[in-house]
Amino acid sequence: KISAHLGQASIQHTRQMLSAIYSLTTLSWVLDATARGNACVTQSAYRNNFSRTRTAWPRALVDTALASNDALISKLRGTPTSGFQAVLAENIKQIDQRFFLRIAELSDAAGDEDERDELSQLASHVAKTVEEILELADERMNADASKVQDLLRLLASDTGEFETPVPEARRAALRGAIRQMGKTLDDSFVGTVQAYMKKANDDGFADMLQVLRELLQAFAAEFLLSSIKDSRGTDAATGAVLRAVLETEPERWTVVLQEHLRSDEAECSADDVLSVLQDTMGEIVLGMPSGSGMQAVVAEYLNELLSCTRNLASEMA
Numbered sequence: 001k002i003s004a005h006l007g008q009a010s011i012q013h014t015r016q017m018l019s020a021i022y023s024l025t026t027l028s029w030v031l032d033a034t035a036r037g038n039a040c041v042t043q044s045a046y047r048n049n050f051s052r053t054r055t056a057w058p059r060a061l062v063d064t065a066l067a068s069n070d071a072l073i074s075k076l077r078g079t080p081t082s083g084f085q086a087v088l089a090e091n092i093k094q095i096d097q098r099f100f101l102r103i104a105e106l107s108d109a110a111g112d113e114d115e116r117d118e119l120s121q122l123a124s125h126v127a128k129t130v131e132e133i134l135e136l137a138d139e140r141m142n143a144d145a146s147k148v149q150d151l152l153r154l155l156a157s158d159t160g161e162f163e164t165p166v167p168e169a170r171r172a173a174l175r176g177a178i179r180q181m182g183k184t185l186d187d188s189f190v191g192t193v194q195a196y197m198k199k200a201n202d203d204g205f206a207d208m209l210q211v212l213r214e215l216l217q218a219f220a221a222e223f224l225l226s227s228i229k230d231s232r233g234t235d236a237a238t239g240a241v242l243r244a245v246l247e248t249e250p251e252r253w254t255v256v257l258q259e260h261l262r263s264d265e266a267e268c269s270a271d272d273v274l275s276v277l278q279d280t281m282g283e284i285v286l287g288m289p290s291g292s293g294m295q296a297v298v299a300e301y302l303n304e305l306l307s308c309t310r311n312l313a314s315e316m317a
Contacts, residue, residue, distance in 0.1 A: 065098060068094065069094070069098065069099050069102040070102065072091055072094055072099070073099075073102065073103060073106065073122070075087060076088070076122060076126065077118070077122060084125065084129055085129050085132065085133065088126065088129050088130060088133060089133055092130070092133060095126065095130055100126075103119055103122065103123045103126075104123075106119055107119040107120060140188055144188050144189045144191075144192040145192055147181065147184075147185065147189060147192075148189070148193055148196060148215075151174060151177055151178070151215055152211070152215070154170060154173045154174050154177055155170050155171075155174055155211050155215070156170075162207050162211045163207075164207050164210045164211065165214075165251075166211060166214055171214070171218070171249065174214075174215065174218050175221075175222060175247075178218055178219055178222045179222055182226075185219060186294060187289065187293055187294040190216070190219070190292075190293040190294045190297055193212055193215060193216055193219075194216075194293055196208075196212055197209055197212045200212060214249075216297050216301075217249075217250065217301060219297065220297050220298045220300075220301035220302075221246045221247070221301065223294075224242075224246055224284075224301070224302065225243060225246045225247070227281065227284045228242055228243060228246070228280075228281075234276050234280055235268070235272075237267035237268040237272075238268045238272045238273055238276050239276075240260075241257070241260045241261065241268060241273055242273060242276060242277075244256055244260060245257060245273075245305065246305075250305075253305060253308045253309075254308055254311075254312060257270070257273070257308070257309065257312050258312065261273070261312070269313075269316070270309060270312050270313035270316050271313055273309055274306070274309045274310060274313055277302065277305060277306050277309060278306065281302055282302070285298055285299050285302060
């Protein structure tokens with residue numbers, strides 16, 4: 001059955017990962033100490049609390065982290081208010097206890113009161129903005145979780161049960177919903193589905209895991225279908241074959257390809273289809289944010305289709 005706790009656990013898991021970026025408790029006393037000019041006390045307390053973590057780091061990594069924090073602090077000091085949140089969002093994983101300790105150290109070493117005030121204000125601004133980013137992320141997670149659960153409902157029976165393989169009518173309903181949602185389903189959505197998959201796997205929900213895989217496959221297929229529609233580098237005949245393949249499920253790819261490429265009326269070859277998959281579709285995947293979950297999902301789906309097409313091309317050679 002669709003379990004409400006599954007979505008909530010996913011949200012909570014992601015929220016915990018985001019919250020772990022920095023400790024608000026540590027942050028509060030770092031800011032207080034910096035504001036009072038007691039950076040030395042702050043440094044001593046911090047080193048006592050985190051000495052094991054710091055001493056475990058190789059010296060080279062400590063120096064690299066220090067230089068990285070200095071560079072980010074310098075960048076933030078020169079960033080206008082309008083661009084402050086964007087810069088922090090890009091570097092959110094770097095904002096931890098060591099980052100605020102470094103601000104405290106710079107404040108302690110500052111040559112005048114004005115610079116100390118500026119650094120104190122910077123620390124406060126960073127803390128406030130990070131909290132705003134976390135709140136926005138929390139809202140986004142809730143929105144993505146709602147989308148995932150809406151899509152899962154389309155794959156479930158009236159009693160909330162999942163069947164594997166998913167019946168064709170439910171797959172069609174899922175495809176239609178994904179097509180309607182369009183570009184609102186992005187990397188954040190993919191990350192939410194993957195969090196659901198991890199939860200389902202950890203809890204031993206094999207059927208749920210399979211259903212979630214099919215959801216991601218449908219998402220990847222619709223993404224590539226949309227890309228073919230927008231692409232000007234695909235001829236009509238090859239595009240028609242690709243659309244027919246992408247509109248069906250992976251287990252039927254070979255059958256559909258054979259129907260279109262082995263018939264007497266075939267207007268393109270397996271090599272033509274393979275060329276478009278490798279070049280046009282490959283360029284689209286490479287153009288996506290590198291290392292993103294969305295890119296990984298679409299690339300995996302495309303690689304499976306490439307493998308299927310290569311096998312058929314070899315048979316027809």
